[in-house]
Amino acid sequence: MLVLLLILGGIAHAKEAAPAAEDPVVERRAMALAEELRCLVCQNQSLADSNAALAMDLKNQIRDKVKRGESDREIVDYLVARYGDFVLYRPPLKATTLILWFGPLILLATGLAVLFYRLARRRNTAEAELSEAERARAARLLEDGSEAGPR
């Protein structure tokens, strides 16, 4: 049974790959689109990379639409209407994706702010910590270095 399925799968694959060679311009556009779309069956692959049956069907749909002269936008909208934003590797900017888009920037800005705040405070405290007596002692040391002390 498994062997039969594998053989059938092979045949189906060969058949479905056929339109690829038909028109290089169509194929290039279709593949460029498929690179940007996620295969839902095998989620870490793009539609272009995937050989899953559904990915094959969807690539054929994309080819047909490219041939019919639909714009990239129309084709992407067609897929988003069915599978949601999840098919897009580059999600659109919407209220629900604001954190996704700007979260890292906000984190970076927060980190930098904390860093600068700490550096500034450290500099201030370092300057303020020398008391009058210490200043006098530092001056003496600098002048003649005669003060005895452990070396």
Next chain:
Amino acid sequence: MNRFLIPLAIFGILVGFLFVGLGLNPREVPSPLIDKPAPHFELPQLHEPDKTFSQKDMLGKVWLLNVWASWCTACREEHPVVTELAKSGVAPVYGLNYKDRREDGLAWLRRFGDPYRLSAFDIQGTVGIDYGVYGVPETYVIDKRGVIRYKRIGPLTSDIVKQKILPLLDELNRA
């Protein structure tokens, strides 16, 4: 003390996010079809190829559309649950035989039993694409106005039926 507590707190939050995030099922993609009209289709029936079935035939009824195939092992797993749900008579269950061969589909129903009022036969999988099917089995609850109200990707379990589907069907049937 603060100097250790703050990083520890941030670390704790990160662990919390990861714990929840890694526990989520990446297969459960929210469907954009929820609360949208069920896409139009007209397909030959599995048992009687001369007759067709369309989602329009079901307007005015609350019903379930269950996408299945003979090659799908998870369909076998959910089969008893679908059968029980269909027998309960709360709502009619229709099948969408997805990317299957007619004789295989019919043989599967003969072997395990046929819970469906009828099954539509989608050999090309084009209706499946319109319904955003990507992991058979999938189940849709469609209301009287022909709007998709719920979608389950993957096998139905008796827990899901009890907690999600039956209460929703009750509510929709009363509407």
